[in-house]
Amino acid sequence: MANRPDKTPRKMPKGGRKGGASFPRCSLFPRCSLDDSLGWCKKLVSKTHLGAQTKDVIYSGVVGAKSGAGDVRISALRHYGLLTGDSSGSAASDLAKKINSAPSDELPKLYREAALHPLIFKELFNTFQGDSVTTPKLKQRASDLNVHPEETDKCIELYVSGMSTAGLVSVQGDKITHISGVEALAGSSTNTEQTDEHEQGIDAIGGNSEQDLTGQDDKSKIPTGSFRGPRAVFNVSVSLDSSLDIDKLAKQLEVLKRYGAI
Numbered sequence: 001m002a003n004r005p006d007k008t009p010r011k012m013p014k015g016g017r018k019g020g021a022s023f024p025r026c027s028l029f030p031r032c033s034l035d036d037s038l039g040w041c042k043k044l045v046s047k048t049h050l051g052a053q054t055k056d057v058i059y060s061g062v063v064g065a066k067s068g069a070g071d072v073r074i075s076a077l078r079h080y081g082l083l084t085g086d087s088s089g090s091a092a093s094d095l096a097k098k099i100n101s102a103p104s105d106e107l108p109k110l111y112r113e114a115a116l117h118p119l120i121f122k123e124l125f126n127t128f129q130g131d132s133v134t135t136p137k138l139k140q141r142a143s144d145l146n147v148h149p150e151e152t153d154k155c156i157e158l159y160v161s162g163m164s165t166a167g168l169v170s171v172q173g174d175k176i177t178h179i180s181g182v183e184a185l186a187g188s189s190t191n192t193e194q195t196d197e198h199e200q201g202i203d204a205i206g207g208n209s210e211q212d213l214t215g216q217d218d219k220s221k222i223p224t225g226s227f228r229g230p231r232a233v234f235n236v237s238v239s240l241d242s243s244l245d246i247d248k249l250a251k252q253l254e255v256l257k258r259y260g261a262i
Helices: 034-047 055-063 067-079 094-101 104-115 119-128 135-144 149-165 181-186 190-206 246-258
Strands: 083-086 089-092 169-172 175-178
Touching: 034 055, 034 067, 034 089, 034 094, 034 104, 034 149, 055 067, 067 083, 089 094, 094 104, 104 149, 119 135, 119 149, 119 175, 135 149, 149 169
Parallel strands: none
Antiparallel strands: 083 089, 169 175
């Protein structure tokens, strides 16, 4: 009987796998934009409101794709901190629930939390906070952080897109300007600005209770018995006549009371 040749194990090609230890499930960065992931966030919160759901439900009911494309989108939701769970079931994270229910003035701060959740994106931002840099400089840093050379373009494209959505960077020409770390931690100034405007509006409308809403002093709107100016003071002396009719006297007294004379 002829001897069978020994089987040699297959070797991985040089250069490693794209995006990290395993592509795409355990990639170093999300393969979908923050904007797209925020779009899936609302459905995710709705579908998992009563409890964790299987991957098939997340595929069809949330990200709208199965197999490879669905895995990439689910992975992105995890990277941005919007999805929690394991193979037995997944659900919306606390951050996803906050984003879904937060008023518009609180969203920028929550978007920043999501944008900085991927470790690579956080490292990139920490490196260049407060600086203006070019895309090649960002790609160089991504390469230092072990992003595959063929994936640095995609990584930086998604990084700049997500940071822009969260208000952490601004793009002018070939310069990408990062806000400082202090500004990032402080969150959005929208709350303060809107509060000031609201208070100014209240002062303008109802700050002075003596002023009519139209800004005019319309005496026709003054209710009976209320006076805005100084009241006239006068003295009235009443002489009672025993022969005076009681009913007439009562009417006279009523008139005097109505005008505040007694």
